[in-house]
Amino acid sequence: MPTEPADRDWAGRLARVESRNVTDVRHAPPFWTEARGPRVRDAAGKVYLDFTGAFGVALAGHRHPLVEARLRSQAGRLLHGMGDIHPPAVKVEFLEALAAILPWPESRIIPGLSGSDAVEAALKTAQLATGRPGIVAFAGSYHGLTLGALATTHRDHFRTPFSERLADQVRFVPFPAPPSGAIGVLGTVTRLLDGASPVPVGAVIVEPIQGRAGVRIPPPGFLAELAGIVAERGALLIADEIFTGMGRTGTNFACDQEGVTPDLVCLGKALGGGMPLSACCGPVEVMNAWPSSTGEAIHTSTFLGNPMSCAAGLGFLEALAGDDLAGRARRLGAEALSFLSEALNGCDRVAAVRGRGLMLGVEMRDASGPDVTRRALERGLIVLPAGERGEVVELTPPAILTRDELRAGLEILVAAIR
Ligand SMILES: Cc1ncc(COP(=O)(O)O)c(C=O)c1O
Structure with missing residues (x-):
């Protein structure tokens, strides 16, 4: 396999300059270079759906006009x-x-x-x-x-x-x-x-x-x-x-x-x-x-x-x-909650699905939030683990998502969980 040119090794370069307590570079995270609406592009050109809203910040989407x-x-x-x-x-x-x-x-x-x-x-x-x-x-x-x-x-x-x-x-x-x-x-x-x-x-x-x-x-x-x-x-x-x-x-x-x-x-x-x-x-x-x-x-x-x-x-x-972001959060959130509840019904690994508006969580029985997060990332969806043991997969997507984008992201999540 050809080796990455040194200047593309963002994780390695970061580790040489940033204090080691800040970024977990063990799994070479995507390094963001661009984002618009609910989508993020990384330095390797891969595009993701961002269902974290980048720590809940991008409620209006990235770079709202x-x-x-x-x-x-x-x-x-x-x-x-x-x-x-x-x-x-x-x-x-x-x-x-x-x-x-x-x-x-x-x-x-x-x-x-x-x-x-x-x-x-x-x-x-x-x-x-x-x-x-x-x-x-x-x-x-x-x-x-x-x-x-x-x-x-x-x-x-x-x-x-x-x-x-x-x-x-x-x-x-x-x-x-x-x-x-x-x-x-x-x-x-x-x-x-x-x-x-x-x-x-x-x-x-x-x-x-x-x-x-x-x-x-x-x-x-x-x-x-x-x-x-x-x-x-x-x-x-x-x-x-x-x-x-x-x-x-x-x-x-x-x-x-x-x-x-x-x-x-x-x-x-x-x-x-x-x-x-x-x-x-x-x-x-x-x-x-x-x-x-x-x-x-x-x-x-x-x-x-x-x-x-x-x-x-x-x-x-x-x-x-x-854009009535609050109303959109309410409607999209209700749709997400009912989709996830149905799609994950009977899934042994899932203890609960809950949320209000676009602040949603899927609680895993086995503290596997970080694993699910990694699998979702491979499939192009950004989510984060939450909870003291990483037992919850947390979703805080932008409220400007279309219903199709919402559905696409949730389907990736369900596949990553199942
Ligand atoms: C409820 C709550 N309060 C305070 C903070 C701290 O905010 P900041 O990280 O911008 O200092 C956070 C960050 O996640 C939060 O979720």
Whole structure:
């Protein structure tokens, strides 16, 4: 067999320059060079259907025309501004457009670049608003890997190497995923808020549906009851909608479907239409726990409100409304769920098929998510394993898929599972 020319050995070249903890190069992953809509092309020219939406980001598809147009126009004018000192005008336009779809009459937003940024900002906001440093988070949670956010992320895999650095003010309670109910969990949260925690609890942080834990959906009513318990005790409910938000689960925010208006919402992933962009959002009454800036902002960063990211965010928000991404996610998701349930019915290896909107999971009995993922990749479909043991195959495809593309991808998945 002819050997690959050295300059095509992307995995080998990467391994020689990137710290080894970052990319798993053992199976020579595809190196992406191009993407449009739901399709990705790799450096070898192979084309894939992307049913991860690249970590849930490409809800509007890769390079949505509205995002691309905004970026091209912005790139000809201003790439970088001075976020909190001489703010780019496009930051104002983006924040206004985002505020217009938030659930509070008057919202305030702290922009960021990553989901972790938004979580850090929310945790700081809760400290300022309540003066209580304790946090309640849920088993299985994933809120990011920067040190503040990591303290609220549950999985030992991420925590253990840094455990001595993690804030000791977080208490984890079980996440109520059926068949277990929510009553015991709500009792434990109540006790922690009522003083059972050694540090007074100022906030509860929750993913309305746990994504990376394997698309775990709590029982109906859980979020609303949790919100009630938290509100009665003067604490804040932080909804981490970084994965579930911006239409992914069939409505702009997953909390909408539970009739819950949280005190703070963290957004990221899809928000930037493919550019790094996130937001910690809340009503003005909560966000005014922050003092007015008098020049030296106490929470900011060099790239805050980056013009390119804000321009892309504007393009994404136009696509969200114009293409009815939430409605499409709802309809395509329902179709995917019924197709998979039928096609995998009676398959011994499959323990459950579940999802809401275009956030779907196939739970395998045998932790074979990574194997299925590899087989699907060979057949031209990109999916990811999720769950603590990789027991779930997670699907978060773009909402701009046609029904034929949806069907084509699901058929590959079913073949890879069977
Ligand atoms: C629910 C949730 N919160 C926070 C994060 C962290 O976001 P980021 O990786 O952009 O820092 C993620 C990432 O997967 C997530 O799924």
